[in-house]
Amino acid sequence: MDHKLRNITYTALSQEWATLNRIDYDYKFENGIWKRLSRESYDRGDGTSILLYSKAKNTVILTKQFRMPAYDNNKSDGMSIEVCAGGVDKNEPPEVCIIREVEEEVGYKIASAKKVMECYTSPGAVTEKMFLFIAEYTDAMKISEGGGLDSEDEEIEVLEISFSKALDMIACFEIIDAKTILLLQYAQIHKLLE
Template sequence: MKMEDKLRYIKKHILSSEWATLYRVDYDYKFDDGNWKRLSRESYDRGNGTGILLYNTKKQTVILTKQFRMPAYVNTKKDGLSIEVCAGALDKNENPEVCIIREVEEEVGYRISSAKKVLECYTSPGAVTEKMFLFVSEYDDSMKINEGGGLEIENEEIEVLELPFSQALKMIEAFEIIDAKTILLLQYAVINKLLD
């Protein structure tokens, strides 16, 4: 049975439209036993995003970022600092590779010419519409054009971290890196032997 045959009477209601849009979606859903039920879910739409693991095979290093994340702070009441791969939000209809190349320059100060898409994923599909387009790219010191740190007009304050790959992996085990896209890309690097 097609999903269109299992859904009917879909109604979206905007609950908030500040930074992104929070919807309540009411709909009828047909279960496998043939019964229809009226359901209601909240869905947070902030657009799609990109992320990239920058790695250097000669130095056996990766570039990560550290920045304050209010939702992480609210959840844990700790410092709210998150260690992550370079990432950014896509503008409407923007090509993900174009976006991530721009974000690399703005956030970490390196100019790369291309990136290889390796994964697409939802990190919280039960509540957030965002699909992440994840990339990898090699870097070297000659590509560094500035100190990075993000854009002041976007109120970004990003610390750039160049870490040994082995240390980044240990940081996952120590629960110092708990960002899903970062863990996925570091594990991708292990599985595909991008670094030793």
């Protein structure tokens, strides 16, 4: 790409919760013409998410929490049903992050997780790469009620639901979070559950 990009400049527009940059750059189109372009890019670091599933019970663990951007988009109740997820700390391996997030958010202690995908959910505007994992859970792994951390202003409801109900919730638009849909469909395609 270096032969198609030049004169890249960054202007920080906001550095509140994350960093919003305006990036100005020259881009060479296929017809040989260079154009000066400008885009805004939201940098909040990378993220992890995990589908916890039980083959024995044919269930999955999901979370429900308020999301202001979802509320702001359509003035609904803003509640979002999602897989357990969290932001990766600087220099932290995603696998370490997701094991910690599982304990904090849903109250289960897992020893390991299998990475099944890496993806950008909105590469035109957000730098965040998501690392998607799966792990099987048992009732014996439950060590707390979960719910998130007060220090992070989290208020998370933990949901244990049947796999078939979770798939139905996608079909009726009750689950509309991309990472959750990806992981549930991964489980369906790979026949992890029935």
